[in-house]
Amino acid sequence: MRVLMTLLAVFASASIARAEDAALGQLLQAFAQRTHAHSDYVEQQFLKVLNRPIESRGELRYDAPDRLEKQTIEPRAETLIAAGAVLTLQRGSHRHVLQLADYPQIAPLIEGIRATLAGDRATLERLFHVDIDGNVEHWTLELVPRDPVTLQSVARIRIEGHGEELSRVEIGQTNGDRSLMTLRPSTAP
């Protein structure tokens, strides 16, 4: 009897795993169909040294296969463009071009969001332990970095969404600081 129960439990968990696997595949496939995404965002940062969160607003754009643009509008204008392995920062008249690989603090965040939007499962699973929860209507992806160096700064990334739209991206730092980005499909073209 106990053996049977154990077996059942194993089968059950296996089927749950399969179901999760299928859901992730389905979700990423849906993302892979899209070549363009454009959202408005509001981001809050909760830092331990601060006595209140700081807030910023802007737009997030994605163009297949690998271009992600985060344009901060308030409190000050700054644009970050990740295209391939190159990161471009436009700050006023200053323009910095960086290698994504040189910035392990932000590379996984960008790669995580970009791979999700691209529906690139291989990259996603190479960089993170991926967990999916919920259904296609309302899902949550939990990404935990595999790289121990990255883990020293980023503990996990949670991406929530409805269908093919992202609604929340929460990044938890290892030191307890965190940021929360709330997204809405952009009304602009």
Next chain:
Amino acid sequence: MNRRGALAVALWLLFLGSASLIVLRAHYLADLSAFLPAHPTAAQQLLVDQLREGPASRLILGAVEGGDAATRAQLTRAFAARLRASDQFLAVDDGEPVTAERDREFLFTHRYTLSRDVDAERFSTAGLRKAIAATLDELATPAGALFAPLLTRDPTGEMLGILDTLENTPGPRRDAGVWTSADTRRSLLVVQTQAAGSDTDAQEHAIEFMRQTFAALQALGPDSTARLRLSGPGVFAVQARSRIQDAAVRLSAASTSLIVILLLLVYRSVPAVLLGLMPVLTGALAGIATVALGFGTVHGITLGFGITLIGESVDYSIYFFVQSRTGQSAAEEPGAVHTAAVRTGAGLARAQRWRRQVWPTVRLGVLTSICGFASLLASRFPGLAQLGAYSISGLVAAALVTRFVLPEIVPAQLVVRDLAPIGERLGRALARVRHPRALLLAVGMLAVAVLVVHRDSLWNRELSALSPVPAADLAFDALLRRDLGTADVRDLVVVGGPDLESVLRDAERVGVSLDRLVESGQLGGYDSPANYLPSRSTQERRRASLPDPATLQLRLRAATQGLAIGGDRLGPFVAAVTAARADAPLSGADLRGTSLATGFEALILHRGSTWNALLPLHALPGAEDRPLDTAALRAALATSAVPAATVLDLKQESDALYAGYLSEAIRLSAAGFAAIVVLLCLVLRSARRVLRVLVPLILAVLCVAAALALAGRQLTILHLIGMLLVVAVGSNYALFFALPDGGARPVTIAALALANVATVIGFGLLAFSGVPVLEALGCTVAPGALLALLFSAMGSAARTHA
């Protein structure tokens, strides 16, 4: 041999001895300086300094190719590590973040000395509040988020400000930790040598060290298919030197042996051949010795040019041997009395006859050549002036030896083969050419037509046209530079002064003006040595503006009222400012070990008691191809009140340099040609005869220029010099054909044909030298000399027909 003869021979031997000594002890140069002005303007001097000693001249670019990516990356890392351990290199960069950590630490530690925002205003209560509020705003942006961990130590955001002012280039992509070309087929590294680029010996040593180190590493590893390719100014200089030396040795050996074989076939006499080479040897020694004495150093390119003299100076002895044959004299001068019993008398007689009949024409030929080359002596460019000095002294020496020494040392019984039959055959072949005059006219008109069609693309107007580097190597270099993102800087502001402190102070002042241009969107950005190392006075001013801990704490409490961060959290900031107040001033030595040292040294030039700070300017993004608005720049500089600041457009400056060089060469060649015309008019005293000499030469030059244009070759200065040589060499032929007694005697034709073959061999070989400048010379003179002879002969035939 009479007393005068003995004296001539003795003087000659003495000359050979002393010239050999000078040649052996002369100093030889193989860099581009042959083509740089001897008395440059200030801007040109800077350009020359940059080319010779500037940081760009010390760069060696390396590429590891072949094998698989992992092996290449591993090999490159190991290679870079070994090079870093050698003291021959100032910097070795293969994309590994060896200094990134140290760079960041240095900038962060010295942020209150380096940040341009630090002043008394910034550390007032209002200033602190403004700076901290701005930093908090920054935190909300992607870049600012990177600095969140530094917030309590750097709440005023100095680090971010410093990074904004420092130059930021993208750098190449990276695979397995090392720089990789865009096509991923090679890993890349950049090395800066300790030695200046103009120190070719040291560069050669460093390059050899790199190759051996790489070979040793490769022997350790499993993969032997990977190979190292090097490029850069030093590599080019070393290659050019060895190529020129190689060409000079190989080609002079080849052309000497070919000419010796030719002469042996013709003369059928070993002593005649050996004696015939005496004027050549003397001429070459005289040429080098004259240049060494007159200029102090001999340019490699002059040596390369020297071998061409073999082809021309051997002509004199050919005329001597062929035209002073005994048999000929007996046949043509029935009045001459000589018996077989008085052999020495016979030798002397024929030498005397040669002196009387042939020497005046040869002498006029030499004088014509001198007129052509003398104009080059006036050139501002040592390379051209050396060519002139070399040619004149070499030809004069060769001619004098032929005239005064050869007749004395030629054994009386020496008889070379009679070439009259060959001459007769050539003469008959020539006579078969129908309507030679019409043919010449047609050829000339055709050549002019081709030149008119190609008139806009005839001349190559870039300095690189003179480069001794083959086009394929330049293309590989350009490819590596594109991959490395180290494009050439085009515009600079240059600030001069008597010491480092003063040029740094002026660079800071100029920077204030440039900042305004950047803010108003007229300039993309700029780099300044003062960003890496501020002047002492600025450093002191910044330190003096830092408040003591008690004052700072008091101000912070007030400044952070209502902000998202409380003053009580900023203890690390107060500690950092307190420590910065006690810091010793930064000097260039403090930068060592960071990549900032390379950046700083690249922007400071030091020569004798003159210091120059360079501020490279960058166009606005997207406008990189358009030239900067230099008028706006100059106006902005005028407001900075730094009189020693100048705007320099390097590309324009170097092209102007070459354009000046080219137009000067054209002017000098024209003057040389005019001198030749005047000389011929004075000597020949007949417009008709002058034309007879000149028309074939002009036609030959036009035809060669047209042929080069048709072949798609753009003409450079070396082609121009080649044309001058065509006139100089060809004038000998033309003069013989223009002699009043119808110079087309068979033996003369034979002598000229032989001399012509020797010249064509000498110059023709240059066309295969692998040195572009020498190739240009070869492919102009070899066909030009041939045509000059042919046209002169045709002109003469036309007159005989008529």
